Amino acid sequence: MKPLVVVTGVNGQLGWELQQLASAFTSYDFLFANRDMLDLEDTDMIPFFFEKNKPDYFINCAAYTAVDKAETEKGKAFLINALSVGEMAKQCAILDIPFITISTDYVFNGNGADGIDKMPYLPNSSIDPINYYGLSKAEGELLAKKYHAKTIIVRTSWVYSSHGNNFVKTMLRLMKERPAINVVVDQFGSPTYAGDLASALMQIVMALESGNTHYGTYHYSNTGIISWYEFAVAIQQKTGLPCLVNPIPTDQYPTPAKRPVYSAMDSSTITADFGIKLHDWKESLTKFIESRLVTPIT
Ligand SMILES: NC(=O)c1ccc[n+]([C@@H]2O[C@H](COP(=O)([O-])OP(=O)(O)OC[C@H]3O[C@@H](n4cnc5c(N)ncnc54)[C@H](OP(=O)(O)O)[C@@H]3O)[C@@H](O)[C@H]2O)c1
Numbered sequence: 001m002k003p004l005v006v007v008t009g010v011n012g013q014l015g016w017e018l019q020q021l022a023s024a025f026t027s028y029d030f031l032f033a034n035r036d037m038l039d040l041e042d043t044d045m046i047p048f049f050f051e052k053n054k055p056d057y058f059i060n061c062a063a064y065t066a067v068d069k070a071e072t073e074k075g076k077a078f079l080i081n082a083l084s085v086g087e088m089a090k091q092c093a094i095l096d097i098p099f100i101t102i103s104t105d106y107v108f109n110g111n112g113a114d115g116i117d118k119m120p121y122l123p124n125s126s127i128d129p130i131n132y133y134g135l136s137k138a139e140g141e142l143l144a145k146k147y148h149a150k151t152i153i154v155r156t157s158w159v160y161s162s163h164g165n166n167f168v169k170t171m172l173r174l175m176k177e178r179p180a181i182n183v184v185v186d187q188f189g190s191p192t193y194a195g196d197l198a199s200a201l202m203q204i205v206m207a208l209e210s211g212n213t214h215y216g217t218y219h220y221s222n223t224g225i226i227s228w229y230e231f232a233v234a235i236q237q238k239t240g241l242p243c244l245v246n247p248i249p250t251d252q253y254p255t256p257a258k259r260p261v262y263s264a265m266d267s268s269t270i271t272a273d274f275g276i277k278l279h280d281w282k283e284s285l286t287k288f289i290e291s292r293l294v295t296p297i298t
Contacts, residue, residue, distance in 0.1 A: 002029045005205060006055035009062030010034050013161035014102065017198035018061065025202055031055070035062075040084040041076065050091040057205050058092050060085065060101040063137070067106070068256040070133040081136035086143030093148040098208050098215070100201060103141050105157035105189055105221070106134035110260025118188070120225070120266040123155070123217040131257035141217070152204060153217040154197070154270070157263060158231075161194035162292065167228065168285070171235045172292075175243035185229035185247035189263040190221035193284035200276045207274045214273035219265035222281035234282060238289045 005025075009015035010032035022030045031053055038049045040062055063081055064070060070077040085101055092099035105121070109128040112119040129135040144151045160166035168191075174181050200220050207214075226234075229247045236245050250259070270276045 002027055003056035003209065004029045004031060004054070005057045005059065006031045006033060006053060007059045007061055008033050008038055008040070009060070011164075012061055012063075012065070013159055013164040013166060013194045014197060015061040016163040017161055017194040018059065018201065020195070021198050021202060025206075028057075028205070038062075040080045043079070043084050043087045046084060046087045047091055050095060054095065056097055057208070058088065058097060058099050059201055059205070060088055060099070063102065064133070067131060067133045067259075070136065071131065071256045074132050074136075077132060077136040078139065081133070082139035082143060085140035086147055089144040089146075089148040089151055092150065096150070098150045098152065098205075099144060099148050100152045100154065100204060101140065101144055103153050103155040103217075104134060104137045105155060105263035105265055106131060106260060107138040107141065107155065108134075108260055108263050108265075110262050112262055113266075118262055118264075120264045121219070122266050123219055123269055130260060133257060134260075145217075150215050152215055154201065154204075155217065155219050155265060156192045156197055157189050157221045157265060158191040159194050159197070160191060160288070162288070167191075167231065168235060168288065171232050172239065172241070175236055175239065175241040178243060180244040180246060181232070182246045182248040182252070183229045183232040184250050184253050185227050186249050187259055187261050187263075188225055188227050189260075190223065190225055190265065191231055191281045191285065192221045193279070193288055195288075196222060196279050196284055200270065200274075203276050204274055212274065218270040218273070219267040220270050220276070220278075221265055221267055222284050223267070223278045224281040225264040226281065234285060235289070238286060
């Protein structure tokens with residue numbers, strides 16, 4: 001029998017990209033779980049899901065990702081991003097299977113690693129979230145590690161995909177609708193194409209299958225550190241849409257949740273421990289935009 005990989009959050013960006021890749025991994029069976037099959041607001045049901053499906057690998061791509069709404073829906077964010085992550089880790093421990101779960105650059109405060117301005121964060125840098133979403137994800141990390149030694153946490157940042165809502169799709173829409181747009185110039189990080197991350201997650205599964213035991217916390221983003229403004233300018237230049245992109249400071253774009261001003265992460269340990277190749281953010285964006293020209297996006 002083939003090993004069964006269970007993936008949550010199949011209707012989200014990353015879960016959807018994993019589903020697109022699955023047919024290339026013929027030595028595995030996959031079960032893509034949507035909210036109806038596994039509702040992470042109902043933690044009592046999680047053990048039944050595991051008993052019924054008996055995964056060999058579990059990849060949790062589901063999360064409460066509404067960063068601003070999390071400031072007012074704290075209970076819901078904590079249940080999905082922290083308590084149920086802990087429960088899934090416990091169930092993976094019972095089955096003695098690897099638990100891979102995704103976290104975020106928003107666990108960091110934005111002052112740079114060790115408080116050094118513009119120093120990319122390492123997986124072992126101190127975490128200090130400045131918004132509730134980041135806090136709920138940080139607590140999920142702690143619970144996952146507490147309940148299961150065979151946990152791999154993959155922190156990522158600024159995720160986009162052809163499926164779901166994200167900055168790139170919003171920019172493309174606004175650039176078609178408006179002659180000019182304002183984009184924040186003083187927040188820095190690294191974009192991540194969800195297809196690249198999905199492929200990295202499958203490389204981790206295959207490495208584990210071959211006996212790799214590098215459990216722990218990792219970072220995975222596309223390489224390069226930019227502002228949202230630079231990201232928007234690149235999108236405009238690659239598409240040639242006739243829209244002017246104006247840089248604005250964060251205080252001219254107030255949001256309910258504070259964002260770290262700098263959340264770039266050093267992803268080198270995922271390459272060292274799993275042989276995963278990192279991709280340049282501009283190359284991934286180019287591939288993404290070119291693929292959109294072939295297949296219009298929903
Ligand atoms: N998006 C980013 O920029 C970003 C940045 C850093 C880290 N991350 C992390 O990366 C991971 C993947 O993010 P993403 O961008 O793919 O997220 P997404 O597109 O917002 O998808 C989230 C998924 O979680 C599911 N979900 C939410 N509540 C659920 C519940 N109660 N029970 C079961 N499923 C539930 C959603 O289901 P429905 O479709 O039914 O709503 C959706 O499929 C998450 O861990 C996220 O925190 C994302």
